[in-house]
Amino acid sequence: MEPAALARLLDLPQGEEALRARLGREGHPGLNGALEAYLKRLSAPKAVLEALAALKVGAVVTGQQAGLLGGPALTFYKAHTALGLAGRVGAAGVFWVASQDHDVEEVRHLHLLLDEEVRTLSLPLPPLPSGRIPLAPYREALVAFLGPWAREERVAYALEGQTLSEFFARVLLAFLGERGLIPFDPMAEELAPLFREALERELSDPLASAEAINQEAARIRALGGKPPLGRKPGATNLFLETDARRLLHYGEGSFTDGVRRYSKKELLEILQADPARLTPAAGLRPVLQDLVLPTAGFVVGPNEFRYVAELSRVYALYGLPMPALFLRIQGMVLEPPIRRILERYALDPWAFVDRGEEAFLEAARGALEGFREVESALAHLQKEVEALRERARALEPTLDRPFRRFGARLKGEGERLLKKVLRARLAKDATLLHHLERLKRHLRPFGLPQERVYPFPMYALRHGNALARLQEAPLEGRAVIPL
Template structure:
């Protein structure tokens, strides 16, 4: 189900009016002090400290896993949307660094396009939260892979980080800090204590939020949507980190992580000693975020939208209003060689992102000498058959349906033959094939949309105008960033 339809059916808050209505919410009393200390440790730019003052008005929040070099470009697009909305509302743009996530497969790869070749660095990371993974063992590999880019002041600053999540936060500050973006790492020593109260509440009623999620799932099912979240019997919404990060279950008055049992008292002692060891599951994370931050707006991707839509009961359980939801901007970057190829074929970049080779073949129709004539002759043939069908129907009306089926089959076979001509010519023409492969390499690397593979920092390191182009882009919808 599309997010817009889901939002209407569930009456979810959306739009700038809903955002402004939630401005002025209070965050954690110690938020400003803790965030200032965190930014000071990261040597954040002055614009980030200035943005702290706007937290009094409210925050527009977004977030992502702590990917290498900022992760795929969609990370910067999320930040851009949040910053634009925050600027319009007089609030602060906050980026939640998902440092508690232990799915390292999401963050251990870095894909770059260098000398027209897709190159990949894959770090051997253990399955731990990125906030626990030291950068030092991987710093040399990153420097070697980045080559001269490692000497860029922005990258060199980021590579001074202690952990992978801090590396990510420093990349955000290096490239977007001057726009006032505030990174927020819930595992940072300055920020983790802010969640003690929320964690205490979950421990006191450990199955309530899980039941609220399941109620939300049933509501989505009733609307004909597929719920992305669901909690099995006895599952809480909390992970405990020991030698691994494991989901806690609650049975017969005690907790278990599948290895040993814990009393509520023991977990509270862990919480007091190190609050970063207890972390929320996906169904609780947005609520924890909003218990600490004065969130008025929340910028998400289409998949995130669906799971946040399931959480209205969890928000109500914690006495929180759901923030106004916004879909992030989608972007495609066009470097000069790719822009020239698209212009030659009069091919829309988003058509290629959506349909790949099929879109290129459609564009090729206009550029292949003699093809339009062949296409015209086929159309003429179909017109002749149509005229024949009309004469036959005049003689015998019962032949109408057989002739319509014959026309449909003939038209379909003709289209298939034309496409075979295009594909055969494409496979033999070195120029066409080169152009198609180059478009795939830039716009559909690994068969995925560009924004899900290449970091936007790559373009910023290659083109001086890349960050300005992003700043000029619309905050919503689909954008083409021409460099």
């Protein structure tokens, strides 16, 4: 189910009016002091430290896993939407660094388009939360892969990070700090203690939030939706980090991570000694986030929207209002050579992202010598068949339906043959083939939208106007960012 339909079905809070209605809620009493200490340790720009004052008004929050060099460009598009909405209402834009996530397959690859070639660096990261993975063993490989960019001031600053998640936070500060974006790493030593109280509360009734999720999932199914979250019997919404990060189960008064059992007292002792070792699952994370931050708005992607939509009962369990939900922009950077190719064929870039080669072939028809004649002849044949149908129907009305079916089959077969002609002609036209391959590399690398592969700093390092163009982009919908 699409986010818009789901929002209507569940009557979820959306829009600027809902955002403004949620301003003014207080966050954790120690939030500003802890954030200031964290940001000063990272040598954050002055604009970021000044943005802390806006937390008194509220926060528009977004987040993403700690990918290399900021991860795919959608990271920056989330940040842009959050900053823009925060600016409209006088709130702070906060970026949740998902440092507790241990799915390293999502963050260990860095793809760059260099000299018209897609190059990939894949790091052999251990299956740990990114907040626990030191950057030092991988810094040399990153520097070698980035080449001259590694010496650029912003990148060099980011590479000073001690962990993978700190590297990510520093990228945000280096490229978006002047806009006042506040990174928030829940595993940072200054920030992890802010979650002790909420985690203690979850341990006191460890199955309540799981049951709330299952109840809402049942309601969504009854309304015709497909909820993405569900908790199995005994499963909590908490992970415990030992030699690995494992989901806790609860039963008969004790907890287990599948390796050993823990009493509530033992987990509370772990929480006091190192609060970063107890972390929330997806069904609890946004709520814990909003218990610490004065969240008024939450910027998410389409998949995140679906699971956050399922958490209304968990929010109610903790006495919190759900934040106003916003979808991030879908962004596409168009560098000058790619703009020229698109203009040459009058090709809509989003049509190419959605349909790939098929959209290109349709746009390129006019450039293929002799194709128009074939296309015109086939259209003429279809008109003749239509005229024949009219004459046959005058002679015998019962012939109308079979002639109509014949015409439909002729049209479908004609379109199939035209596509074969286009592809055959394309294979022999070096210029067309070159243009198609360039569009694929820039707009659909690996068959995916550009925003899911290349990091936005790649464009910012190549083009001095990239960050300004991003700042000018709309806050919702699809946005082309011309450079």
